[in-house]
Amino acid sequence: MLFEKKALGLEICNDGARIALVEGKRAMPFLSAFGAASFPADTVKFSLRENNVLNPAAFVAAIREMYLKLLTNVRQVCVSLPDSTGRIILLDVETRFKSRDEGAEIIRWKLKKNFPYDINEAHLDYQVIQQKETGEISLLVSLIARQVVRQYEDLLVEAGLEPNRIDFTTFNLYNLFSQRLDLAGNSFLITCHGGVLGILIFYDGMLEFCRAKELPGSNPDANRIFRELNSSFLVHQEKYPNHSSTEAFCIYSADDAEAFCALVSEATGLEPVLLDVERVIDRSKGPSVDKQTLRTLTVALGAATRNL
Numbered sequence: 580m581l582f583e584k585k586a587l588g589l590e591i592c593n594d595g596a597r598i599a600l601v602e603g604k605r606a607m608p609f610l611s612a613f614g615a616a617s618f619p620a621d622t623v624k625f626s627l628r629e630n631n632v633l634n635p636a637a638f639v640a641a642i643r644e645m646y647l648k649l650l651t652n653v654r655q656v657c658v659s660l661p662d663s664t665g666r667i668i669l670l671d672v673e674t675r676f677k678s679r680d681e682g683a684e685i686i687r688w689k690l691k692k693n694f695p696y697d698i699n700e701a702h703l704d705y706q707v708i709q710q711k712e713t714g715e716i717s718l719l720v721s722l723i724a725r726q727v728v729r730q731y732e733d734l735l736v737e738a739g740l741e742p743n744r745i746d747f748t749t750f751n752l753y754n755l756f757s758q759r760l761d762l763a764g765n766s767f768l769i770t771c772h773g774g775v776l777g778i779l780i781f782y783d784g785m786l787e788f789c790r791a792k793e794l795p796g797s798n799p800d801a802n803r804i805f806r807e808l809n810s811s812f813l814v815h816q817e818k819y820p821n822h823s824s825t826e827a828f829c830i831y832s833a834d835d836a837e838a839f840c841a842l843v844s845e846a847t848g849l850e851p852v853l854l855d856v857e858r859v860i861d862r863s864k865g866p867s868v869d870k871q872t873l874r875t876l877t878v879a880l881g882a883a884t885r886n887l
Contacts, residue, residue, distance in 0.1 A: 583603050598615075613876055635730075654739065656742055658731065659878050662793070667749070672718060705718045706719045743886070763781065766781050826852070840853050
């Protein structure tokens with residue numbers, strides 16, 4: 580190819596925003612430019628129902644300045660929001676549907692009594708995981724309040740960007756390493772990024788358990804993480820008593836990754852594989868980036884590669 584394809588990914592997180600411009604192939608892209616921005620205090624407060632951006636002017640100024648420093652004409656961006664801004668649900672439905680719209684209506688009807696606000700006010704997307712022998716259809720459903728997502732879209736456009744995909748942090752972490760993870764049949768994926776513990780459990784290559792838990796404090800307590808892991812595994816075992824995992828994987832963006840892996844090993848009884856961002860990015864091209872900076876860009880990179 581004469582020109583490499585370029586893609587932009589943006590992470591909105593507790594301490595600001597990170598942006599990554601990647602080029603090349605989906606299997607092994609390279610980082611061509613990146614940036615980070617901090618928001619003034621009380622700029623963003625993540626919420627399920629209310630507008631998240633409390634100081635729109637400061638938000639737009641920080642995003643615009645960060646983007647302009649990339650010196651790129653790529654405007655389309657895949658955006659990653661914290662898991663706490665929406666809901667991810669694994670849902671089994673008994674009714675088969677003929678169209679995507681009909682499927683969405685069935686999901687809304689099934690969830691309306693147990694949702695924290697009017698589900699008709701939520702933007703809903705879903706993916707069919709499998710059709711079971713019992714006739715049930717297993718779905719992965721994502722929901723976010725229209726008011727919340729609309730504000731982000733409007734402010735990012737004001738900052739000079741064109742958001743074309745919006746997803747949650749845990750799934751953008753998965754996306755960056757999906758080619759490795761898809762080779763595993765029965766496995767755990769445990770992520771810890773931005774104060775959120777993510778737990779994904781796969782059986783025969785299909786997702787059958789998903790949980791994202793926000794942890795208090797900037798340095799999550801090891802005992803709290805261990806309890807959350809144990810409680811999640813117990814819930815999974817109660818639903819699938821005959822399913823067991825043979826592999827475990829970790830994604831951890833802080834310095835003490837070895838300690839986190841040891842914690843996961845104790846909770847799962849498996850020796851986890853630490854998925855390293857350096858192994859999925861072509862380091863022979865682009866600017867020189869130290870390992871810790873690259874780790875902080877993991878979510879933005881995962882988002883960017885969705886557009887390659």
